Amino acid sequence: MTAGGRWRRLGARLLRYWRRFERGHELLLVSRWRQGLRKEARRRDDTLRTLLLLESLGVDNPVAYETLDAVPYLVADFHAWHRRMGRDEFGDAGVCC
Amino acid sequence: MIRFFGGKGGVGKTTLAAAFAVRQARRGVRTLVVSTDPAHSLGDVLGESLSDEPRSVGESLLAAEISGERQASNRVAEVLEDARHAVPREVLPAVERHLRRAVDSPGTVESALLDRLTDLVERTGRDWDLLVVDSAPTGHMLRLLSLPALLTPWIEGLAHNRKQARDVDRFADGLLGEVGPQNDPLLERLQNRRRRLEALQSRLREDARVHLVLVPERLPLAETERAADQLAEAGVSLGAVLVNRVASGDESGVLARRRTQERAVLARVRERFGGEETGVLTVPLLPGELTGVADLAEASGWLQSLDPPGPREA
Numbered sequence: 448m449t450a451g452g453r454w455r456r457l458g459a460r461l462l463r464y465w466r467r468f469e470r471g472h473e474l475l476l477v478s479r480w481r482q483g484l485r486k487e488a489r490r491r492d493d494t495l496r497t498l499l500l501l502e503s504l505g506v507d508n509p510v511a512y513e514t515l516d517a518v519p520y521l522v523a524d525f526h527a528w529h530r531r532m533g534r535d536e537f538g539d540a541g542v543c544c
Numbered sequence: 545m546i547r548f549f550g551g552k553g554g555v556g557k558t559t560l561a562a563a564f565a566v567r568q569a570r571r572g573v574r575t576l577v578v579s580t581d582p583a584h585s586l587g588d589v590l591g592e593s594l595s596d597e598p599r600s601v602g603e604s605l606l607a608a609e610i611s612g613e614r615q616a617s618n619r620v621a622e623v624l625e626d627a628r629h630a631v632p633r634e635v636l637p638a639v640e641r642h643l644r645r646a647v648d649s650p651g652t653v654e655s656a657l658l659d660r661l662t663d664l665v666e667r668t669g670r671d672w673d674l675l676v677v678d679s680a681p682t683g684h685m686l687r688l689l690s691l692p693a694l695l696t697p698w699i700e701g702l703a704h705n706r707k708q709a710r711d712v713d714r715f716a717d718g719l720l721g722e723v724g725p726q727n728d729p730l731l732e733r734l735q736n737r738r739r740r741l742e743a744l745q746s747r748l749r750e751d752a753r754v755h756l757v758l759v760p761e762r763l764p765l766a767e768t769e770r771a772a773d774q775l776a777e778a779g780v781s782l783g784a785v786l787v788n789r790v791a792s793g794d795e796s797g798v799l800a801r802r803r804t805q806e807r808a809v810l811a812r813v814r815e816r817f818g819g820e821e822t823g824v825l826t827v828p829l830l831p832g833e834l835t836g837v838a839d840l841a842e843a844s845g846w847l848q849s850l851d852p853p854g855p856r857e858a
């Protein structure tokens with residue numbers, strides 16, 4: 448399989464995972480289009496965030512080494528995100544705190 | 545100038561890479577010979593104890609044995625140290641857990657090895673003029689060489705995704721009259737890694753030659769032909785193909801029969817690789833231990849036709 452094909456397949460899988468995850472977090476549902484825009488931005492970030500934290504979901508990341516630099520930023524992003532959602536602790540120490 | 549020596553297990557890669565390096569150093573070419581094989585034997589062949597950092601083992605000659613595992617754990621320590629100043633204290637344990645998990649991902653050791661090799665490639669032409677790589681068996685080497693091609697689209701995807709998210713965010717901020725963040729440190733880092741991989745890739749394509757080593761038997765021949773195809777696909781040039789441990793031809797009995805088989809394989813090797821661009825070099829079955837710089841220098845006469853232009857000719 449080509450790297451591009453793998454990327455797309457993984458992307459689809461992530462999105463599915465993320466949708467399932469979001470269902471429990473309806474807080475993100477927004478009405479105004481500006482908020483919609485922001486949400487879109489977050490969703491994109493979320494996909495990336497999830498991709499880079501794939502190891503905690505048991506999915507192998509073939510570029511894990513190349514993206515090591517990103518891990519602290521992504522965990523910090525994740526932390527900020529669950530606090531925005533009104534949770535001081537995420538509740539899964541394997542993912543955040 | 546970069547030369548890889550690759551081939552099936554036990555065909556003589558380490559011996560020939562070391563002999564080649566010793567020979568070039570004696571011609572006055574500042575040379576580093578480095579082993580990337582997880583089961584290092586370069587130090588044994590040179591009769592020196594080697595580590596991750598190149599050390600002098602003779603005039604104009606440096607040697608090292610690099611390890612993907614060590615590089616990966618060094619990188620984790622580095623990233624963790626940076627993180628201490630960059631992220632909230634309470635998430636540090638989670639960061640550390642994610643890093644350790646990332647290091648256990650398949651492919652990480654190879655990527656880390658490539659990362660360390662990139663350091664050495666970058667220093668080639670400055671700290672030494674010739675880099676000789678005693679590589680691991682063929683499959684490992686091919687993966688090593690194809691990694692940049694495999695990783696580049698991934699990193700591009702990541703960077704693109706991240707940039708889009710930033711742009712949409714900035715657009716929304718603009719509507720509110722807020723000022724968005726100008727620099728995205730994560731994006732910068734991802735792009736730096738991509739640039740580094742791309743630089744390595746073009747350096748390998750322009751400046752590297754792979755010498756495939758085989759012994760004159762049928763199985764190694766098939767693997768060599770496959771490796772040559774895959775290397776061509778990866779855009780890396782072949783150097784002369786080395787047929788090692790060729791019998792002298794004056795044997796009788798069983799050895800004479802073997803000799804007939806050898807001739808058939810040699811003919812096929814010449815047919816496939818004998819063109820002007822690559823060429824074929826045969827190295828006979830040599831006497832002696834073939835260890836230590838002096839022994840290797842003696843054996844290296846057979847490698848004369850591989851000589852790049854030396855500083856004394858240039």
Ligand SMILES: Nc1ncnc2c1ncn2[C@@H]1O[C@H](COP(=O)(O)OP(=O)(O)OP(=O)(O)O)[C@@H](O)[C@H]1O
Nearest residue numbers: 552553554555556557558559560789828829830834
């Ligand atoms: N031309 C030769 N004549 C005689 N012996 C040789 C010759 N070339 C290599 N040898 C011997 O063959 C053995 C294997 O060689 P070497 O370790 O260089 O192979 P290698 O391809 O690096 O093996 P590995 O895949 O295990 O790293 C060694 O004992 C070496 O001394």
Ligand SMILES: [Mg+2]
Nearest residue numbers: 557558581585
């Ligand atoms: Mg070897």
